[in-house]
Amino acid sequence: MNDSSDQKLERVMLETGDAPRHAVIWLHGLGADGHDFEPIVPQLASASRRPVRFVFPHAPVRPVTINGGMAMRAWYDILGVDIDRDQDMAGIRASIQAVDGLIDEQEADGIAPGNIVLAGFSQGGAIALRCGLARSEPLAGLIGLSTYLVEADGLPDWAGPDARAMPLFIGHGTQDPIVPVGLGEASARRLRSAGFDVEWQTWPMPHAVCAEEVQAIDGWLEKRLS
Structure with a gap:
């Protein structure tokens, strides 16, 4: 089994122009991979107007308890149907560390934290929110799609000192049978x-x-990339 805590994440990278000064790191959902959100890039006029680097990492392959122990790409294990309660904190923390490493790589390559957006769908969104909000230096913004806030009871203790300066976009489907819209709404409200x-x-x-x-x-x- 791959462990996201001790190796760099494999990833798909796309750039919409030369020498990008902005980056979007986008985390896929359970069972998908980094190719899942590649098709969204041509649909974003905001990215066509300036050079933007898109980084789509692949989550490690691990057994997922709620799916009968089947091994698939997952940012953390799902232990039960109460997804906001039965949380694999070891897996969550390992993935946060790995995504922090991705952000640090972009910074080392000359892209300032204020020019980096961290996005994610479903459990990828949960990692994006938890990771981005805890950064010591705020990013350009965070996107969480069809997701929820992990370790919500500990907020704001684990948030970074300037996290409130970061704009957050949180979107959800009202007919979502996997992550109920009520979880997303409760996270946004909190x-x-x-x-x-x-x-x-x-x-x-x-x-x-x-x-x-x-x-x-x-x-x-x-607005975030301008």
């Missing part, structure tokens, strides 16, 4: 009540991304 800058939107869709959501993300990204 973040807002703690003083974080949250844009919360929903669409009549299942556990997915729709064209209208992509358009909303594009408009949000335009």
Whole structure:
């Protein structure tokens, strides 16, 4: 089994121009891989207007308890149906460390933290929010799609000192049977009540991304990448 804590994550990388000064790191959901969100890049006018580096990492392959122990790409194990309660904290922390490493790589390559957006879908979104909010230096922004906040009860103790300066885009489908919209809404509400800058939107869709959501993300990204 691969362990995300002791090796660099494999990844897909796309650049929309030469010498990009902005980067978007996008984490896929359970059972997918880094190729899952590649098709979104040509749909983002915000990325076509300037050189942007997109980094789509592959999660490690690990057994997933709720799927009968089947091995698949996962940022952490899902131990039971109460996904916001039955949490694999060791796996979550290992993936946070690995994603922190990805962000550090972009910084070392000359992209400032304020020009890096961290995004994710489903459990990839859970890692994106938890990782990004804990950074000591704020990023350009965070995107969480069809997801929820892990370690929500510990907020804001584990958040970075300037995390409230980061804009957050959180989107969800109202017909989501995998991650109930109530979990996403409760996460957005908790973040807002703690003083974080949250844009919360929903669409009549299942556990997915729709064209209208992509358009909303594009408009949000335009402000973050300018």
